Each structure stands twice: as C-alpha cells, then as structure tokens.
Amino acid sequence: MAAGSSSNVNENIPVFEYKDINTKPFHVGSFRTAWLEKLKPIDYSYEDKYEENEDADFAKEMGIAPETLDELKAICSVDTLRCQAEDEPLDTNVVPPDPTLQTLIQRKKKQDYKGTLRIDKISRVDHYQDELESLAVGKRPEDPVDLVPEGEIILSINVLYPAIFERFRYVRPHMTLQMLGSHSLVDLRDAICCISDLQVFGEFSNTPDMAPDFISKDHFKSAFFYFEGVFYNDMRHPECQDMSETTIDWAKTRDFPTFHKAKMEDTRFYDLKVKVGYPYLFCHQGDCEHVVIITDIRLAHKDDCLDRKLYPLLTHKHRVMTRKCAVCHVYIGRWLTTNDPFAPNDPCLFCERCFRMLHYDKKGNKLGQFLAYPYVDPGAFN
Amino acid sequence: MPNGKAKDRFLKPLVADYEELLGRFQQTESVRFEEFTAIWRNMGFSSVFYGSLAGNEMREFCHLTLTMAFNYFLPPYSFQIRVGGLYLLYGLYHTQLASPKEKIRIALKDWEQIQKFYQDSVNSQHYDAVYIIRKLIAENAVLYTAMPQMLTFRVKKKPQHHKVCEEFRDRPERVKDLISTDMLQEVANIQGHHERLKASVLERSSIAVTQQDLPARLHSCVLEFLHWQDRHENHGDADHLVYAEEKAQQVESSNRAQLLASIKTKSYGCLAEASRSRRHRQVEMDTSISGTGYIKQAPKYHKSRAPSLKARTNKNLCGEGDEQKIQYWLLSAAEEDKTALKRQKRKHSFRW
Numbered sequence: 001m002a003a004g005s006s007s008n009v010n011e012n013i014p015v016f017e018y019k020d021i022n023t024k025p026f027h028v029g030s031f032r033t034a035w036l037e038k039l040k041p042i043d044y045s046y047e048d049k050y051e052e053n054e055d056a057d058f059a060k061e062m063g064i065a066p067e068t069l070d071e072l073k074a075i076c077s078v079d080t081l082r083c084q085a086e087d088e089p090l091d092t093n094v095v096p097p098d099p100t101l102q103t104l105i106q107r108k109k110k111q112d113y114k115g116t117l118r119i120d121k122i123s124r125v126d127h128y129q130d131e132l133e134s135l136a137v138g139k140r141p142e143d144p145v146d147l148v149p150e151g152e153i154i155l156s157i158n159v160l161y162p163a164i165f166e167r168f169r170y171v172r173p174h175m176t177l178q179m180l181g182s183h184s185l186v187d188l189r190d191a192i193c194c195i196s197d198l199q200v201f202g203e204f205s206n207t208p209d210m211a212p213d214f215i216s217k218d219h220f221k222s223a224f225f226y227f228e229g230v231f232y233n234d235m236r237h238p239e240c241q242d243m244s245e246t247t248i249d250w251a252k253t254r255d256f257p258t259f260h261k262a263k264m265e266d267t268r269f270y271d272l273k274v275k276v277g278y279p280y281l282f283c284h285q286g287d288c289e290h291v292v293i294i295t296d297i298r299l300a301h302k303d304d305c306l307d308r309k310l311y312p313l314l315t316h317k318h319r320v321m322t323r324k325c326a327v328c329h330v331y332i333g334r335w336l337t338t339n340d341p342f343a344p345n346d347p348c349l350f351c352e353r354c355f356r357m358l359h360y361d362k363k364g365n366k367l368g369q370f371l372a373y374p375y376v377d378p379g380a381f382n
Numbered sequence: 383m384p385n386g387k388a389k390d391r392f393l394k395p396l397v398a399d400y401e402e403l404l405g406r407f408q409q410t411e412s413v414r415f416e417e418f419t420a421i422w423r424n425m426g427f428s429s430v431f432y433g434s435l436a437g438n439e440m441r442e443f444c445h446l447t448l449t450m451a452f453n454y455f456l457p458p459y460s461f462q463i464r465v466g467g468l469y470l471l472y473g474l475y476h477t478q479l480a481s482p483k484e485k486i487r488i489a490l491k492d493w494e495q496i497q498k499f500y501q502d503s504v505n506s507q508h509y510d511a512v513y514i515i516r517k518l519i520a521e522n523a524v525l526y527t528a529m530p531q532m533l534t535f536r537v538k539k540k541p542q543h544h545k546v547c548e549e550f551r552d553r554p555e556r557v558k559d560l561i562s563t564d565m566l567q568e569v570a571n572i573q574g575h576h577e578r579l580k581a582s583v584l585e586r587s588s589i590a591v592t593q594q595d596l597p598a599r600l601h602s603c604v605l606e607f608l609h610w611q612d613r614h615e616n617h618g619d620a621d622h623l624v625y626a627e628e629k630a631q632q633v634e635s636s637n638r639a640q641l642l643a644s645i646k647t648k649s650y651g652c653l654a655e656a657s658r659s660r661r662h663r664q665v666e667m668d669t670s671i672s673g674t675g676y677i678k679q680a681p682k683y684h685k686s687r688a689p690s691l692k693a694r695t696n697k698n699l700c701g702e703g704d705e706q707k708i709q710y711w712l713l714s715a716a717e718e719d720k721t722a723l724k725r726q727k728r729k730h731s732f733r734w
Binding site (some may be wrong): 015020021022023035037046048056058060062075078080082083092093094096099103106107110111138156158178278283287296297 | 479493519536565
C-alpha cells in the first residue's frame with residue numbers, strides 16, 4: 001500500500017528541493033553506500049565484461065536456448081542501426097540531402113548560411129573550450145597503488161571567481177575541479193588558485209628590490225568553508241585563526257539557527273552533508289570570498305582519469321585578460337604607481353623595465369615623489 | 383557563445399524528432415527491437431549527429447540527446463513507450479560521434495523504477511528489452527550519479543521542464559492504487575470484527591451504523607471503473623473504422639483546403655516591412671518547408687537615409703571640390719558600377 005513509506009531509508013537518495021535547481025541536503029558517504037548496495041560489483045568495475053560470461057548468465061537467468069540467444073544477439077546488434085549500406089562512403093560533416101528530421105532541417109539552414117559567408121571565423125575560445133577537460137580523460141597511473149578504486153565517488157565542484165562585476169554577471173567565470181570522495185577539504189583549499197593569495201602588500205617605492213619577500217599566502221593562512229550551517233576552518237598552522245568566530249557570534253544575537261564549527265583537515269568529502277547545485281562559501285585572506293557550487297556527484301567510471309596523483313583535477317578555467325604595461329604595452333604590468341608626476345594617469349601600470357627606467361636613475365636613486373605598489377596580474381593563472 | 387543557448391536551440395527540434403519516432407513505434411503496437419530498428423532506419427535517425435558541429439558543440443549535443451531520451455524511459459509513460467525509450471537510448475549511445483562516448487546518466491532516485499521495469503520485462507519474457515539493458519550496463523555505458531543533470535544554480539533562467547507527451551502516457555491506475563486487494567481484505571476484516579462485537583454487545587442487532595456490504599460494493603466499483611476504461615480505449619479504436627469511411631469525403635474537403643492554402647500563400651508573399659525604428663527586426667519569409675537549400679533573402683531596404691554628418695559637412699563647407707580626387711581603389715571598377723563605392727553589408731544575419 002502506498003501510505004506510510006519509510007522516510008528514514010530514503011534520506012540518502014538525493015531528490016530535488018527545487019526542480020532542476022538544487023537538491024535537498026544528503027550525506028555523501030551514505031549516498032555512496034546506497035549505490036553500492038544496489039549494484040553488483042561487476043556493474044561499476046573498470047574491466048570489460050567478458051561477453052561469453054555475460055551471455056551465459058543471461059541465458060541461464062531467462063532460461064532460453066543457445067540458438068535463441070544467437071538469434072537475439074543478431075537482432076540486437078549495433079549493425080541493425082546503420083542507416084546506409086556498408087560500402088557507401090559516409091561524410092559525417094555534411095547534412096544529408098533532403099532531410100526529414102527537424103534537427104537536420106535546422107542544421108541545414110545553418111550550414112547553408114555558412115556557405116554564403118566569405119570568411120568563416122571560428123571562435124578560438126569556443127574551439128578550445130573543452131581542451132582542458134579532455135586532457136586527462138582515460139589516464140591510467142603507472143603504479144597500481146595510485147589507481148582510483150572502483151566505487152569511488154567523483155565530485156565536480158565549481159569555484160567562482162570573486163569580485164563579480166555588474167556587467168559580467170551573465171557569464172560566471174569559474175574554475176571546475178574534480179575531486180575524489182576520499183580527499184579532505186584541505187585538498188580542495190590547496191587546489192583553489194586565487195590571485196589574492198599572491199598579493200604583496202605594502203609600499204615599496206623606496207626599496208624596490210625588496211618586494212618579493214612577502215606573499216599574502218604565507219602571511220594569512222586562515223580560510224574556511226561553509227557547508228549547510230557548518231563552518232570548516234583551516235587549523236593546520238599555528239598562525240591560523242578561526243575566522244568564522246565573528247560570524248557565529250553575530251548570528252547568535254540574531255534570529256538564525258545555530259551554526260557549528262569543524263576542522264577542515266579532518267573532514268573528508270564523504271563526511272559532508274551537502275546539497276548538489278546549491279551555492280556555498282569559501283573565504284580566505286580575511287575577505288576574499290568565493291562561491292562554491294557542487295555540480296555533480298557520481299561513481300567513478302572507466303573513462304575517467306584514474307590516477308590518484310592527478311587529483312584534484314582542473315577541468316575548466318575561465319581565462320582572465322592580462323594587463324600590460326602602459327608604456328611599452330609588451331610586458332605584463334608589475335608595478336602600480338599613484339601620485340606619480342611621471343605617469344599619464346593615476347593609478348598607472350608599469351612593467352619592471354619601464355618602471356626602473358622612468359623612476360630611478362642609473363645608481364638606483366628614487367627620482368621624484370611617488371608611491372609604488374607591486375602588482376599581481378589577474379591573469380597569472382592562465 | 384554561452385553554453386545555455388546551444389541547449390535551447392537544439393531542444394525543440396530534437397524533442398519533435400523523438401516524439402515522431404516514438405509515435406510511429408507506438409502505432410506498431412509491439413515492443414520488438416526489430417520493429418524499432420525498422421522505423422529507425424526508415425527515418426535515418428543516425429544522421430541526427432551529422433553536419434559539422436563545431437568541436438565542443440558535438441559533445442554537448444550528444445549529452446543533450448541522451449538526457450532528453452532518458453525522460454522517455456521513466457514513468458508516467460506507458461510500458462511500450464518506455465521500451466521505445468530504452469531502444470532509443472541504446473541507438474543514440476552507439477551511433478553518437480563524440481569520442482570518448484557520452485554516457486547515460488542514471489540518478490539514484492530513478493533506479494527503483496528501472497529495476498521494476500527490468501523485472502516486468504523479465505516476467506513478460508521480452509528477451510530483447512532485457513538483453514539490451516544488460517548490454518548497456520555491461521558496456522559501461524552508464525554513469526551512476528546523484529542527479530540526472532549537472533546543476534549549476536541557474537535560478538534566473540527559466541528551467542525547462544520536460545513536457546510529458548499526453549499520447550504516450552500510461553493509463554492512470556489511481557483507482558486501483560487506492561483500493562487494492564490488500565485494502566479490501568482489511569476492510570472486510572474490520573467489518574467482520576465490528577459485526578461480531580455488535581452481536582456480542584447488543585441482543586438485537588438491527589441497528590446498523592455501517593453499510594453491511596461495504597467491501598463487496600467497493601470491489602464492484604473498482605471493476606466497473608476498469609471496464610469503463612477498457613471500453614473507453616476501444617471506443618477510440620472504433621473511431622478509426624468510422625474514420626476510414628469518412629476518408630472519401632475528406633479527400634474532397636482537403637482539395638478545397640489546398641486551394642485555400644495556395645490563395646493564402648500568394649497573399650502573404652509580400653511582407654509588411656518593419657518601420658525604421660525596428661530595422662533590426664526585419665520580417666523574413668520562412669520558406670523552409672517548400673524545400674531545402676533555399677536561402678532566405680530579406681526584403682531590400684527601400685527608404686533612403688538622411689545624409690550623414692560627413693556628407694552634410696562636405697556639402698556645406700567643401701562644396702564639390704572632392705570630386706576631383708582620384709579614388710585609387712575604384713580605378714579597376716567600371717565607372718557605372720556604383721556598388722564599388724559602398725561597402726558590402728551582410729544582407730541578413732542568421733536566425734535559428
């Protein structure tokens with residue numbers, strides 16, 4: 001009878017909270033066990049299932065004779081789907097003449113339109129869009145210890161770039177990482193490359209040679225993830241502070257459900273309870289916030305990259321334009337100057353050579369009054 | 383071009399093609415794979431992947447085909463349509479041109495339904511359906527996922543729900559679900575228990591609060607509904623016979639309809655031109671049905687433009703002086719050829 005289905009068993013099955021947008025929260029590890037219970041190990045293994053064994057099992061289960069089996073195989077083989085004779089040459093780049101399918105009619109219109117163009121520009125961005133994804137497909141490790149075990153969970157995570165400008169909102173620049181379920185959150189943290197980590201703070205017009213000694217990544221190591229009401233703090237190093245403390249205290253004074261804390265390095269993805277497709281937060285450097293969305297969770301497959309050492313795997317990354325020197329427009333900008341009487345605008349970007357040539361004499365003395373800051377180009381990770 | 387647009391573009395014609403294929407399959411009234419492949423070959427369905435799709439568009443398109451086809455494999459469609467959906471998935475997986483092949487995504491929440499379907503096929507001894515399911519799993523064509531699609535929290539875009547095709551829907555079994563045999567059994571038990579209690583408490587058991595024959599009446603209601611459903615279905619078939627007789631009359635009326643249609647196309651051949659403020663939305667005649675390979679020509683833009691600022695300045699200040707200058711790029715063009723002066727502008731941009 002339909003009434004009274006046990007809800008506690010089905011909690012681990014992800015369902016939509018809002019259709020096609022995100023799911024209700026579920027525990028990743030239990031999701032994995034739910035799938036593994038329902039499948040036979042051979043279903044998700046990487047090997048090719050031997051055809052004879054498969055056919056023998058099938059015949060036994062259905063109780064049919066070998067001749068029927070052969071006939072069945074012949075009927076259901078892929079050759080029956082072929083639409084033209086074997087010896088006819090086939091050009092899959094051209095729509096066949098007189099198409100009857102709606103899809104082909106639409107495609108033929110586009111093809112005819114392309115024929116009228118004198119110059120056919122292929123967008124380079126579109127062309128190489130999926131190149132990164134296909135780089136690691138099907139890779140096997142040399143050492144079998146590094147093989148991703150069968151039945152392992154692979155998560156696809158989108159980390160959006162911070163500082164989303166109003167007019168760039170229709171395209172959301174992000175990087176997509178693939179992670180294994182057994183990785184911990186610190187692996188994800190280390191894999192996220194953000195230029196704010198490389199920023200060097202401080203004014204260096206008087207000592208231009210001392211600049212590279214301080215990098216923000218080494219100074220401010222604190223970071224946290226926020227998933228489903230729990231703040232996961234990075235506590236690996238003694239100088240890491242608990243950045244979520246402020247938020248939790250603030251929330252206590254308002255009408256919010258209580259938030260919890262946990263350690264990032266102790267939490268693996270299997271222990272997380274998350275919603276798929278729902279935005280969460282990653283905060284580092286005190287105020288650099290990234291939106292994190294888990295787009296997909298699935299079991300590992302033969303055609304995935306199976307080398308543990310290559311994970312976390314970068315499958316997609318938006319490119320950012322690099323800013324060049326205002327003078328030569330050849331080299332990438334390294335110095336930003338303000339209040340500079342030599343510069344055409346305020347602030348102004350210079351490359352190393354132009355900066356030295358303009359602001360310092362041969363002996364290295366500072367000329368004029370200005371403020372200079374080391375600049376990290378946003379396209380540094382392209 | 384953002385990825386979302388590709389999906390929107392390809393969606394409608396693809397769904398139209400699927401429904402055509404499955405409609406024909408439904409008419410064969412069988413679940414045999416041979417029937418399906420006959421229709422497949424007839425429609426030349428492998429060619430959905432032909433035509434030069436730009437590099438990454440091919441992979442997206444293959445992914446879209448498999449995702450859309452999977453919808454037909456799940457309830458509320460009838461068993462025959464679901465078998466058709468399964469064959470469709472099998473065909474699309476093997477004829478796709480993306481390499482490595484795009485996989486079929488099965489979400490955990492749909493696994494129960496698929497198992498039920500498998501069990502039904504085994505019980506009804508549909509060997510080809512069973513064989514094909516097993517083959518797909520054995521070939522590693524399946525990805526076991528949490529959700530059928532990748533979700534990126536695109537709230538602003540209206541999510542496109544799959545519209546269930548009404549003709550393929552299964553007969554509703556709501557009455558049978560509500561009043562199942564278990565429930566009838568239980569009601570009968572409770573009735574009996576109530577009667578016994580009543581008899582033991584009262585001497586005269588003439589007071590009857592409940593209906594005496596409730597289980598029997600429920601049962602007969604259900605049966606009546608089922609019979610009515612059957613008759614309603616067959617009534618549809620009877621219509622077909624009547625239709626054949628009326629076809630003779632219809633031929634006559636269709637001739638008249640054709641005449642009307644031809645008059646209409648003639649009158650709609652000249653298009654109303656958009657006003658200048660709506661130049662970007664010029665009306666274009668869609669003659670794609672009449673034959674392929676016909677390139678659309680937008681109507682010529684007749685209205686003369688007001689002279690540009692450069693022309694007006696020239697006229698006011700320089701007079702006719704510039705006519706004497708030699709225009710080097712025109713030396714090879716004929717003197718009467720005015721088109722050499724103007725830059726060739728693209729007459730129309732592509733509309734999907």
